[in-house]
Amino acid sequence: MKRLDRRSFLKCAAAAGAGVLGAPCPEAQARTRPAPAPERGGVLVDTTVCIGCRGCEWACKEAHGLPTPPRQAYEDATPFERLRRPDAGALTVVNRTAGAGPGGLPAFVKAQCMHCDHPACVSACIVGALVKQDDGSVVWDTDRCIGCRYCMVACPFQVPAFEWKKALQPRIMKCDFCAPRRAEGKLPACVENCPVEALTYGPREELVRVARSRVKNHPERYAEAVYGEREVGGASWLYLSARDGAGIGLPALGPDPAPGVSESIQHGIFAYFVPPVALYSLLGLLMWDAKRPAGRDGEG
Amino acid sequence: MAHPHAPQPVQVRFLTPGVAVLLLLAAAGLAVVAARVFLGIGAVTNLSDQYPWGLWIGVDVAGGVALAAGGFTTAALGHVMHRERYHALVRPALLTAMLGYTFVAMGVCIDIGRWYYIWHPIFMWNGNSALFEVGICVTIYLNVLYIEFLPVVTERFIGRVDLPGALSRLNGFVDRGLRLLERGLSSTMSFFIIAGIVLSTLHQSSLGTLMVIAGPKMHPLWQTPVLPLLFLLSAISVGFPMVILESLLASRSLGLEPEMDLLSRIGRMTAPLLGVYLAFKLGDMFIRETFVHLARLDFPAVMFMVEVFFGIVVPLRLFLSEEARRSKAGLFTAAALAVGGVLLNRVNNFIVAYTPPFSFGRYVPSPGEVVVTVGFVSLLVLLYRAAVLVFPVISLPSRPRAPRTKYAVRG
Known part of the structure; x- marks a missing residue:
């Protein structure tokens, strides 16, 4: 994490220097989101x-x-009577949608962090406390977080939760894709404990192929779209269902990565510090020009 | 400096019945802040996982930043364009901006979960984050505002340093230090003034970028890629109305005659600024064809119409009217509507427009949140009053000993 920050910081600093010196900056337009x-x-x-x-x-x-x-x-079914969301006390919850399963049965839909490929929370976080790791997980760093909750505002799936009752060190709570367990070679806890293998863990790109072949082989059982394959640029977690995402209570989202627009605005306003420096020079020039006529005294 | 308009400390009593009420409100606000610090955010607010941002971000932070825009707009008018006659307005606006941003920082401090980590963004950077940009710019600008205010402090105390008791031996030393500071400041002030304007344009617009990332969670009436531009234009247009409003309120409270001539003039300048803002706001609505949402006449639609009609159209009409600009009541109404319109815009953007996909009832601010916001505003007014009694901030044009010879000569 730390390494990444230093790298981006150096990139910024170098670019700022180039911008100030008016040097051509070939990378300016080529800045793309890391794959x-x-x-x-x-x-x-x-x-x-x-x-x-x-x-x-x-x-x-x-x-x-x-x-x-x-x-x-947990055998008690009463929690299904109302919609629940992941919160600080439960990083994943299962909801029931009546009649949305195959053959008119209810659909049970697990909710947790989707671990987006281009996460809005990571882009939004003021201190870079959220990071998308190479293992697919989006994890949160307690040593950086200031508790501003901008990640919660940004998340298109409305996942991160906050420990509202804590006066000191309140945490942002969300599924970490069991990154520590997986580093030890174990399965995510939820996947390991699923008695019916509703959850399949594996390389994301392979899971996309598995999902597509299930849809192809059982068109009567599945809706065509694999939820999470394209939504907001794709996510590590994917959903198969008898109805489309909206039919089982998942947010209807477009294919563009959530941070796309804001980041291009942000980088446009700054564009390697050229616009601010240009504005500064312009105002300086105006001020010098306005003060020039003799006989006018300056402000002390 | 021998200046006919030299600002001077206002000679009135600090404590009045109104001030006592403000003191009570401020104390109540601080009590709730204490509860928030010891019991957590959840104990005093109605914020939830569905609505993570509320009144404090919408009003104290976003509204506060917008309404402190008088600082950079008058600096641009008075210093960059060097219109001397407006210098009388610069210091009060600077004081308001300085106090306003101080309270923005305090609002951020109590709203973030870990207030003791407020310094993290200075060392832990995320260049992709609009919030990071806002945070860094506001931090630097706050310091620039304090530096811009320093000459007022040196002016007050140079030749008048009178430390109590044993410290009086240091009087000469402190005085020399102040003179040195003043010399240094007067030769570098242009640098800070321009920096303040650039920093303002940057973070006023980035404040608009903040909600862009919320994407479909924000009502289409407000969610637009030109939000940063709308925020910047609205901030520029609200700067002068804010100066008018505070000038009229302060002169009434302090028993002075307001500078009606100057205020009418900046009122006239406000009209085109409001017009540009209105044009972009409506243009954006027509290009994105979001007016269809107005036909629903639901709560967001009504709030949008109130914001545009009473917050932009009516004050624009009033500022265009010579008659309205000449009267205190007309000017006050126009300024108050424009200020209220921008404040409502920030509330709309950060609270009303926010519609998360999974919601369990709307967010309504808790009494505790309201008490804190009211308390902070009261404290700000009290500090403003204290500052103009101590420091030479307000110019007193109507006093017979400060005749306006300069303008009489020039016509």
């Missing part, structure tokens, strides 16, 4: 397979040290 690592991991969520046992909710809390009732308590 996500090709080998990044992902999870394919097949909502037509999920039985709504909520084992993933329990496993997630266990793995992240969050307080949880015993496993048996």
Whole structure:
């Protein structure tokens, strides 16, 4: 993480220098978004397979040290009566959408961070506390975060949550794709605990192929689109469902990466500090010109 | 400096019944701030995972930055274009901007979860983040404003240093230091003044970029790629109305005659600025064809119409009218509407327009949030009053000992 920041800082500084000196800056237009690592991991969520046992909710809390009732308590179906969202106490939750599954059965849809390929939260974070790692996970760094919650404003899936009740060191809480577990060679906790293999873990690009072939082989079972393949530029987590994303309660989003517009505005305003420096020079010139006529006294 | 318009400390009592009320409001606000510090943000606000930003960001921060725009617009008029007659307006506007930005910083401090990490952005950079840009620019600009205000402090104390007791031996030393500071400042002030204007244009517009990344979570009436431009244009157009408003309010409160001539003049200058803002605002609406959302007549649609009609169209009409500009009431109404319009625009952008995909009821500010905002505004007014009593900020044109000979000669 630290390495990345230094690199971008040096790039900025060098570019600023070039801009000030008026040197041609061939890279100015070529600045493109870094491509996500090709080998990044992902999870394919097949909502037509999920039985709504909520084992993933329990496993997630266990793995992240969050307080949880015993496993048996999750057999209770009353939480399905209302829509729930991930929050500071539960990084993933399963919702039930009546009649949205195959054959008119209810669809059970797990919600958690989508681990976008071009994450809005990473672009937005004022201190770079959120980072998209090469393993596909978008992780949060407690040593940097100032708790401004701009990531929550930016996230198109409305995922990051905040510890509102804490006076000191409140955290941004969201699924970390079990990055520490995976570094040890283990599966994400939710994937490991799914009794019906509704969750498939693997390289993201391969999961896209798996998802497409399932759609092709069972067109009667699946809607055509794989949710997360193209939404906001693609995500590490992918969803298969009997209805399209909106039909199972996922936000309807376009294919453009969420940070695209804001970053191009931001880099346009700055464009290697040329516009601010130009404005400064212009104002300086105006001021000098206005003060020039003799007989006028300056402001002390 | 022998100047017919030399600003001087205002000679009135600090404490009045109105001031006592403000003191109470400020104390209430600070009490809620204490609760927020010891119990957490959730204990005093209605913010939630669905609505992470609320009144404090919309009004205290975004509104505060916009309404402090009088500082850089009068600096541009008085110093860059060097229109001397407007110098009387520069110092009050500078004081308002300085206090305004101080309270923006305080608003940010209490709104962020980890206020003790407020310094992080200075060392931990993310050049892609609009918030980072706003944060850095506001931080630098706040310091520039303090530097711009320093000459007022040196002017007040040079030759008048009178330290109590044993410290009085240092009087000469401090005085020499102030004189040195004054010399240094007067030769470098142009640098800071221009820097302040550039920094203002940068962060006023970047404040608009902030909500662009929220994409479809923001109502289409406000979500547009030209948001930064609209924010900048509105900030420029609200600068003079804010100066008019505070000048009329301050002169009434301090028992002075307002500089009606100057205020009418900047009122006239405001009209084209408001006109440009209105043109871009409506142009954007027609190009993106978002007027279809107005036909629904729901809450956002009504708020948008109120913002545009009462916040831009009506004050524009008033500022165009010679008659309205000549009367205190007309000028006050026009300025108050323009200021209210931009404030409402910031509230609309940051609160009303924010419609997350999963929502469990609308966000309504909690009493605690309102008390803090009211308390901060009260504290700001109190500090303004204290500052104009101590420092030479306000020019007193109507006093017989300060005749306006200069203008009489020039016609």
